[in-house]
Amino acid sequence: MLGALDNSFVSRIIEQLAAQDGASLMQLIAEADEQFPDYRRLLDELASTLTRIAVFQTTRATDLDAQEHGEVDRLAGLLTPEDTQLYYQMAITGKRDLLLAPDPRVGTEMTLLRMLAFRPPAATAPAGGRSTSARPARAAQAATPSAAPAEQATSDAGLADWNRLVGQLALSGLVRLLAANCAFDRRDGDCIHLSLDKRNSSMLSDERIRELAAALTTHIGETVTVSVAVSNQQAVATPVETERQAEAQKAQSTREALEQDAGVAEMQRLFDARVQDVVPAGDAAGEKS
Secondary structure, three states: OOOOOOOOHHHHHHHHHHHOOHHHHHHHHHHHHOOOOOHHHHHHHHHHHHHHHHHHHHHOOOOOOHHHHHHHHHHHOOOOHHHHHHHHHHHHHHHHHHHHOOOHHHHHHHHHHHHHHOOOOOEEOOOOOOOEEOOOOOHHHHOOOOOOHHHHHHHHHHHHOHHHHHHHOOOOHHHHHHHHOEEEEEEEOOEEEEEEEHHHHHHOOHHHHHHHHHHHHHHHOOOOEEEEEEEOOOOOOOHHHHHHHHHHHHHHHHHHHHHHOHHHHHHHHHHHHHHHHHOOHHHHOOOOO
């Protein structure tokens, strides 16, 4: 009744994330929903567990008892350090965005599905149990020849459609997440300028910007650099914001359809009538009977 979940629940979520099993993840949320969970707390617990895993992957130590230490050790063997950082970032972002979701369960489901969608496809687990993440070589990309002027004009038009372009780029998880939270600003020569909401500034790093530039270089066929400006104003043209707006529009359409449904209207009328029968008009207005 208090929304508490079994202690192993977060571990099961991490196991299914590592296995890339979206169907099992959705089944876990359906199972949790039967217990009336606090989804904010669930994402908090997920982020806290991922923090312990990240510390263990870096230091090989924890301040936990033997049983909990063993569990963190086991989970750390299922994820690459990059996976851990990606899932942590998306857990805290997902918690922040729960208020924008149609309902907390949908917001949590979308957070977990994004974790799967943005996971680096090259992540593998060797026989020793420790995960590694292969990074694509960048040397060949840097040697890509420059495009002709007509081809450059075509590539510039593609840059303007940033939402579509991000889905076509060969990006790893955290770099893809950074790109999805950026909006295209302009191109000056060989430099592509993007803007990023300051709330997501923690995603920025020199390495991720270099990887994004390398992916763009490969995609458009000419060497470019990337500059990301942090803005105090939320950039509504990002892929992530576009997806959120689509979700909000879908929820609004559902509400409007329900309001226009004759059966729902009749139920609302009967409910209002029963409330009036139980609560006298004077009491409802705050008057003494």
